[in-house]
Amino acid sequence: MLKKIVQKAWLCLSVASCVLSGCQFNRETNERDEQAVSTDTLAYEYEHYTLYSDHVVKTNETTDTTFYAVSYPSFKDSMVNRFVLKTLLGSDTATVKGAAQTFVSEFDRFFLSDAFPRIWTSESNAKVHHITPTYLGLVIDVYAYTGGAHGNYATVFAHYDLANQVPLTLDDIVTKPFRNELTAVAERYFRKQENLSVDQPLDDRYFFDEGHFHIPDNFALESDSLLFLYNIYEIKPYVDGQTELRVPYSEIDRLLTDRAKRIIGEITNK
Template identity: 40%
Template sequence: MKKIVAVVAVLIIVVVGVLLWRASPPTQLAHYQNESFRLAAPDLSGQSQDETYYALTYPLFESERINRFLMKTLPRPKDHSAMAKAAQKLIDEHRDYAKDAEQPMAWFEERRDRVLQQTPTYIAFQSDSQSYTGGAHGNYSVVFVNYDVAKDRRLAIGDVLQSDKVQAFTDRAEQRFRAQEGLAPGIAYDERYFFNSGRFNLTPNFVFNDEGILFLYNIYEIKAYSEGQTELLLPYAEINDLLNDTGKHIRDSLPTSRPARTE
């Protein structure tokens, strides 16, 4: 009987401890180190010093919880063995392509994931990708991921706004977008823009910085490749009244935050 009571007591302590941990926001920065992988093959044309290569850089945290989150939101090969297989696949496919190409060009796939902003309760990740695997040009993109450390979840824009202010936020974003693009109110989005049904929409690709909330539309998302990426910054002065407590907390914590690398 005493053993049962002791076991129950331990379980209660553990449960209470977990609940208290979840209720109390973290106070320390999460530590990590940057890991890198690169595998290359010489240019098969023999006419240049270019290499066909596969490269990946990513933060590896001491916290497995954060590592699991990153693997879900920014998927990558799980270890160097899997990365080597992905790299070899690219090299083999390039070798097959080069057999029939008159002037074979080197291929590459490169991605750099990094910590862009960090506080004890918020981490912003930026993933930069670029590649060329044939065709007229390569591709590139930038993806932001906003992580709520305490709740172990990805933040969407609705998570940092007052629930009844989402439409007002979108309206202000469109006003700034039109001013930035030189479009007067009421002027339709013509064939230059790819908005669905000709209506403005916010990309889910955003991040908090020292000036405001930055939205980034990647190539092909709302414009042609030749137009490149489109950034839209909403300064805090224009949106402070729309942020909820989570958004305000992130805004106020950023100026003094610094990544806690352990390299």
């Protein structure tokens, strides 16, 4: 479910709907934060890009237009930038401008064929979550609305090994032979967090497959805990929103890879 939500969000990525009261609006903006942020290893600054549709949707209260907005950190290192954009757009060949044009063009076709069109909104905001001499962690918040009762949103974490110039997955933090043990520890914390007894079934309140607890691939490295994030619809109804689950490193230290321990040490001591 997470994968489907995120894939849709790549194309339709904000919680705001650009309200315009009959004034002219700029169809395309490309901005850059003046203040650059740097560490001992990498410097970056945030880029902002917005593309509006020319078609206006009028209601009794507002005059709105569809838009695609994205912001992301831009690095001087081309390999790191490639990782950021691939994570943000879901493709290593897509461009920000191209993704924006695709989204707006799809709305424009929809607008011409629908008697009562609604605006679409798409916003994606990528931020640096952690950066150390050997590690880059990103957090990406995406929101998409293309009709229906409500929009879809998700938060996705991405990880990059700066030393070896490769993306990192959960397997690089805890290898597969230890995954069952990690899952067991995580379930214990999940049950405590959700006020569930040790043997209480999970299939009556949650969307776990056949009632079996699982941890998501969506994770973040924090200073003292491994954070797992379940996005909307993944294990609970939309109304319940996202679910965060933290597993203290002290409980799983024996399961962590040497690479994970090094990165966590850098995050803790930075």
